[in-house]
Amino acid sequence: MLLHSRAGGIRTMAPLAPGARQLPLRHISIRVPWHDTDWTGRVCRAPNENTSCLVLPRIRDARARGCGTEEMQLAGQSWRDLDPASLPPCVSERCSFMASYELVRLMKHPYADISPIHGHLLPTPYRLPPYSAQCVPFRWMIRDRAVELAAELQLGFEQELEDEVDSQMGFQTGWVQRKHNQLVMLDTFFSAIQPNSSLCFFYAKRTPLAEDMRRVIIGVGRVTGIGAAVEYRYSETGVHDSVIWERPVQHSIRPDGRDGFLMPYHEVLEYLQEHPEEDPTRFIAFVPDDQFSAFSYCSEHVTNDGAIASLLACSKALREIRTVIPGPWDSCLAWIDDRLNELWRMRGPCPGLGSALTAFGVTNGTLVAFELERELARQGPNANLDPWPLVDRLFRGADGLPGLEVRISKSLRQKWANLREERRALLKLVSRFELTADQATRYYVHEDETRASLRIETTDAEILGNPYLLFELDTEAPDPIGVRTIDRGLFLDDSVRMRYPLPEPSRVDDATDPRRVRAFVADRLLAAGAEGDTLRPRSRVIQEIRALEIEPPCPVDSDLLAIQEPSFAPVVRVVQLANGDPAYQLERAHQFSFLIRDAVIKRRRGIRHTASIPWRQRLDNEFDRGNAAQAPLDAQEEAARREKAAALEELYAARISVLIGPAGTGKTTLLKVLCSERTVKEGGVLLLAPTGKARVRLEGQTGLTGAMTIAQFLLRHDRYNPQSGSYHLSDRPKADDYKTVIIDEASMLTESQLAAVLDALRGVERLILVGDPRQLPPIGAGRPFLDIVRLLSPENVEAIFPRVGPCYAELTVRRRQRGEDRADLLLAEWFSGRPLDPGADEIWDLIREGDVSPHLRFVRWDTPADLHVKLLDILVEELGL
Numbered sequence: 067m068l069l070h071s072r073a074g075g076i077r078t079m080a081p082l083a084p085g086a087r088q089l090p091l092r093h094i095s096i097r098v099p100w101h102d103t104d105w106t107g108r109v110c111r112a113p114n115e116n117t118s119c120l121v122l123p124r125i126r127d128a129r130a131r132g133c134g135t136e137e138m139q140l141a142g143q144s145w146r147d148l149d150p151a152s153l154p155p156c157v158s159e160r161c162s163f164m165a166s167y168e169l170v171r172l173m174k175h176p177y178a179d180i181s182p183i184h185g186h187l188l189p190t191p192y193r194l195p196p197y198s199a200q201c202v203p204f205r206w207m208i209r210d211r212a213v214e215l216a217a218e219l220q221l222g223f224e225q226e227l228e229d230e231v232d233s234q235m236g237f238q239t240g241w242v243q244r245k246h247n248q249l250v251m252l253d254t255f256f257s258a259i260q261p262n263s264s265l266c267f268f269y270a271k272r273t274p275l276a277e278d279m280r281r282v283i284i285g286v287g288r289v290t291g292i293g294a295a296v297e298y299r300y301s302e303t304g305v306h307d308s309v310i311w312e313r314p315v316q317h318s319i320r321p322d323g324r325d326g327f328l329m330p331y332h333e334v335l336e337y338l339q340e341h342p343e344e345d346p347t348r349f350i351a352f353v354p355d356d357q358f359s360a361f362s363y364c365s366e367h368v369t370n371d372g373a374i375a376s377l378l379a380c381s382k383a384l385r386e387i388r389t390v391i392p393g394p395w396d397s398c399l400a401w402i403d404d405r406l407n408e409l410w411r412m413r414g415p416c417p418g419l420g421s422a423l424t425a426f427g428v429t430n431g432t433l434v435a436f437e438l439e440r441e442l443a444r445q446g447p448n449a450n451l452d453p454w455p456l457v458d459r460l461f462r463g464a465d466g467l468p469g470l471e472v473r474i475s476k477s478l479r480q481k482w483a484n485l486r487e488e489r490r491a492l493l494k495l496v497s498r499f500e501l502t503a504d505q506a507t508r509y510y511v512h513e514d515e516t517r518a519s520l521r522i523e524t525t526d527a528e529i530l531g532n533p534y535l536l537f538e539l540d541t542e543a544p545d546p547i548g549v550r551t552i553d554r555g556l557f558l559d560d561s562v563r564m565r566y567p568l569p570e571p572s573r574v575d576d577a578t579d580p581r582r583v584r585a586f587v588a589d590r591l592l593a594a595g596a597e598g599d600t601l602r603p604r605s606r607v608i609q610e611i612r613a614l615e616i617e618p619p620c621p622v623d624s625d626l627l628a629i630q631e632p633s634f635a636p637v638v639r640v641v642q643l644a645n646g647d648p649a650y651q652l653e654r655a656h657q658f659s660f661l662i663r664d665a666v667i668k669r670r671r672g673i674r675h676t677a678s679i680p681w682r683q684r685l686d687n688e689f690d691r692g693n694a695a696q697a698p699l700d701a702q703e704e705a706a707r708r709e710k711a712a713a714l715e716e717l718y719a720a721r722i723s724v725l726i727g728p729a730g731t732g733k734t735t736l737l738k739v740l741c742s743e744r745t746v747k748e749g750g751v752l753l754l755a756p757t758g759k760a761r762v763r764l765e766g767q768t769g770l771t772g773a774m775t776i777a778q779f780l781l782r783h784d785r786y787n788p789q790s791g792s793y794h795l796s797d798r799p800k801a802d803d804y805k806t807v808i809i810d811e812a813s814m815l816t817e818s819q820l821a822a823v824l825d826a827l828r829g830v831e832r833l834i835l836v837g838d839p840r841q842l843p844p845i846g847a848g849r850p851f852l853d854i855v856r857l858l859s860p861e862n863v864e865a866i867f868p869r870v871g872p873c874y875a876e877l878t879v880r881r882r883q884r885g886e887d888r889a890d891l892l893l894a895e896w897f898s899g900r901p902l903d904p905g906a907d908e909i910w911d912l913i914r915e916g917d918v919s920p921h922l923r924f925v926r927w928d929t930p931a932d933l934h935v936k937l938l939d940i941l942v943e944e945l946g947l
Contacts, residue, residue: 083249085222107162113137128155200312281353287319287326356548370413410559534585595847658821669722709868713875727877749805817848
């Protein structure tokens, strides 16, 4: 519910709650939904056409309940003119952060109607001043995360209070419930947001600008005020207590753009409608990839490092926008430059000090770093921002650092006093980068378990000589270090870099230093892998690096790369495209592709298996089992059995083969017949599939047991890391007890998966890859199944029948004699890219008559927003989510 008031202003924050802690300055991210006009507190101009906001569950669920119809009737109206009951669902999602008037909402506790201990919590007025957003850091209020944060920051979180709530509610909740704990977490979070110093970054999870899953920065300003906690009103006292989690954060952004700015995305959309040939992504300020976690959970802390990266993204987009859309962009860019200068000083030379201290062995190293940061701040604006002299004093037990000495044990003092200079230099280098404690630990502690599982093999001297190795060696980690994280630590703002220079051999001064260039080439190849490509032409890599949002820019060209390519090893390999143009490939990807290519070629040339097996008779027995009186086969069924018999003969004989065909052609039935052959069964059969569902289906349809997913099989043979979900080669023992290996749904395999499987096998006489190359490509780098099918496909294969050749078998005829004329498969054929058979159009008659099948469902939708909602609802229903 929403009430209106003319009063403005915001209360200042009260003293911290007992058990909370004052944190050093941070900035804040604030999630908002996309609005088709502005964010001034009005209904969308065309609500049913705004599908981008439906990514937020509260808005999506409200639309599903039918509120979209009422929104259409109120389109474009200000919230001030509406009855509270008519307000759109985005009122709770900060869609009025640019409203010039105060709003007062009645906040109802979500458990008030369902929990026996929350029923006394009454709807409570919540004031939202002009130009503000109600912020809630959800990660800090998830109970398990709150316990972790409380331990890390040594907060006064009392778990027994939450246990008491669980025993009284009658159901489990994953959220912090008691007022004391809520205030501990919320006060600690908001203590880091300092008015007039902290920045606020408004972002959206989805916009209509581009089909891209990255977060989009909507606007940036300074925080000008933070509201105090508001406790719920009670119908009775002395029972369960709770506070409203949201706190209003006021900001400096105004329409005139004098102290902050909004990105002009609505104007960009109008421009793109007139210029559809333009690439919209160049006008979008995307949240940097290494800052994804800081722009999650609705509101979260943004570090100085993250703020710098985000403002650089805004600066780049505004410079592009300035070329096509008139506006006050020069003043916005000047504002960004001023903030960047402030941020570089606040960042200092060692933002990763806490993680470095933790890696060294200091308990609660982050807290120690916080206290050292506050000590440096007390020394004034001209203080030495290098914390390591203070760290040295702390480890040597010097006076003047009250409260910190007790955190340093005697053994740590001895360890520091006797530390080799190379180890000390590595620790200081690690502190230069905004790493997590886990990231710092795996590169400082040689024996770290994660380091071992990732097979990180390097020396301290090598890292000191090339800090970009921290990125290059970490790409398979569950929490990989981003190249920009390293780059920002090496290329500080000149005012900081000159005062706190990085010593040799780590120092990097040249924007096109070979170490930097190689790292960004590798970064672009990783991005290519995420798009399914395992290599990139040199020309495209150059274009992408020159377009990066980094400072200083990296102005590479073909002349420079030709000179530096010898230094790319062992991370990047230089290869040639079919047309002779140079291209790049990650060395790891090259190893995968070479292993696959070598295995396929050798198996294709291998000695074939020979045997006189009556495959047609076996097929007839399988299909006609249980049918006493056999009617003559029609022409289509005769053709189906003929091609299956030819396929079986080839699958048995070849050392490697592909079995392809659309759903319904009987691939798994054919495999059942093959695996029932005595010589195949006695040699041992390994059934593999990419997913658990495919594994179960493969077992059920072949009648064999023991099928495994790719991950299960490779985990047994040390070629899969479940923490990172990555696949790798290994010198560990191979599986040698299977003569026949069948991989179903092979079109889903990435190059790393297939290469790891091949690397884990020995003595296999028959490798069969089963799938449909026309299906969607795998999620990951490479399309090995499609490449193998193209290599093995006979010349003019579409002109022959049956479509069988050396190492190749394609099924084209669906089985129809058992009433399996499935409507969904018939419809799918129209979109498969294959030639349609003469009876393919019967599916449209079935659809018109409304007599389809249990495998096909038709749902009407009227608007794009309606389509979005119904798609999600049906996915939830069909998948049982």
